[in-house]
Amino acid sequence: MTTIQLTVNGRVAEATIEPRAHLADVLRDQLDLTGTHLGCEHGVCGACTLLLDGATARSCITLAVACDGAAVTTIEGLDEDEIAAELRTAFAREHALQCGYCTPGMIMSARDLVLRLDHADEQAIRVGLSGNLCRCTGYAGIVRAISAVISARRQRGIAAMVGAGRTSLGPVGSQPGATAISSMRPAATEVKLSRSAASNGLDPLEVVPAKSFDAAFTVSAAPEQVFALFGQPKILAACFPGATVTDIPAPDRIEGEIRVAIGPLSAAFRGSARIERNAANLSGRLFGTGRDQQSRTSTSGQIGWRMIPIDDGRATRVELAIGYSLTGPLAQIARDGLVRDLASRLTTTFAQNCERHINGTFSSAETIEPQRLDAFGLLLDVAWTRFTAIVRRLRRS
Incomplete structure (x- = not known):
């Protein structure tokens, strides 16, 4: 018997298995995730399709x-996923399912197509679904449903993600130029939410991020004031270096960009996001995607937050659960340690700006012109901090 550790739907799980056990059997028999269906058990029908890294x-x-x-x-991990929700609605509208046995695997493959196809090309969709068999529908309704979702998202300005999903045949991670599975696997400490954040309901994953971590900061203001600030997207974006909101097409949706300067290089990630707010427990979530056209780098992510009163309600601890995925040329510099350090510094700056706004010391000019995120300067700061830490350890030894 062998003990393995997996991160399943954002939660760390351990299983003791026989070496011959297949992943589907472990998920169904040991983790009770029976939404993964078994059909042919030869890798032909696609009913067991899921996402692996x-x-x-x-x-x-x-x-x-x-x-x-x-x-x-x-x-089961796509219960709150925006793309999966749109696909479920479209499948019902287009009568794209009957017995439903193939549907979980079909949704997984359809989601992959929605992420990576530039436009709703029927031939490309049919080729992409060729590994998922349906004995009931004849596929016409399924193709219409997927086409409708792709068209609707592209019309809303949500671009296809470069490098998303699978682009060639072969085992996961084996495609030319792809990152191997071993280097993509997040450590348990990176994807596991802290006990406090998990207990506050910040762990549901919307865009299935490749990396996740927690952060927190304190603001010298009442939780209700901070929560109210988080309900003003344009002002909140001005508090975050490099971010700006360009449009608010709906109360729960925003469009905007984040500009990044990395030495002589610059990138503008343009995209959209959906925001959920819960006034009852002063919490919320943001799910977003963006793409830099020049470097053809795409990003997607989620941020969950909750306001915790401290100091008898005179101050607020903001707990964050952050998940992100980055694909494309700029992903080569996004090492985990650097991302965490950069996130820590950005969170500090963001917290300071939030407090200044609440206290009335954040000028109107700053709320109009977003601060520029100079990632190169931040990287130098991170490198210097790490170097001095190493020197201190060497001196103590």
């Missing part, structure tokens, strides 16, 4: 021991 995979022919440390997303 962000790429679609057949779990009935994937040995579980080979997935130790990997991130797995099943159909």
Whole structure:
């Protein structure tokens, strides 16, 4: 018997298995995730399709021991996913399911197509679904449903993600130029939410991020004041270096960009986001995607937050659960340690600006002109901090 550790739908799970056990059997028999269906058990029908390290995979022919440390997303993990929700609605509208047995795997493959196809091309959709068999519908309704979702998202300005999903045949992570599974696997400490954040309901994943971590900061203001600030997207964006909101098409949706300067390089990630707010417990979530056209780098992510009163309600601890995925050329510099350090410094700056706004010391000019995020300067700051820390350790030894 062998013990493996997986991150399943954003939660760390351990299982003791036989070396011959397949991933689908472990998910169904040990973790009670029966939404992953077993059909042919030969990797042909696609009913068992799920996401393994962000790429679609057949779990009935994937040995579980080979997935130790990997991130797995099943159909249950897409309960709150925006794309999956749009697909479910479209499937119902277009009568794209009958018995429903193939539907979980079909939704997984459809979601992959929605992420990476530039436009609703029927031939490309049919080719993409060729590994998912349906004995009931004849596929016409399924193709219409997927086409409708792709068209609607592109019309809303949500671009296809470069590098998303699978672009060639072969085992997950084996595609030319792709990152190997071993280097994509987030450590348990990176994807596991802190006990306090998990207990506050910040852990549901919307865009299935490749990396996740927690952060927190304190603001010298009442929780209600901070929560109210988080309900003003344009002002909130002005508090975050490099961010700006360009449009608010709906109360729960925003469009905007984040500009980044990395030495002589510059990038403008333009995209959209959906915001959820819960006034009852002073919490919320943001799910967004963006793309830099020049570098062809795409990003997606989520931020969950909750306001915790401290100092008898005179101050607020803001707990954050952050998840992100980055694909494209700029992803090569986004090492985990640097991202965490950069996030820490950005969070500090963001917290200071939020407090200044609440206290009335954040000028109107600053709320109009977003601060520029100079990532190169931040990287130098991170490198210097790490260097001095190493020197101090060497001196003590």
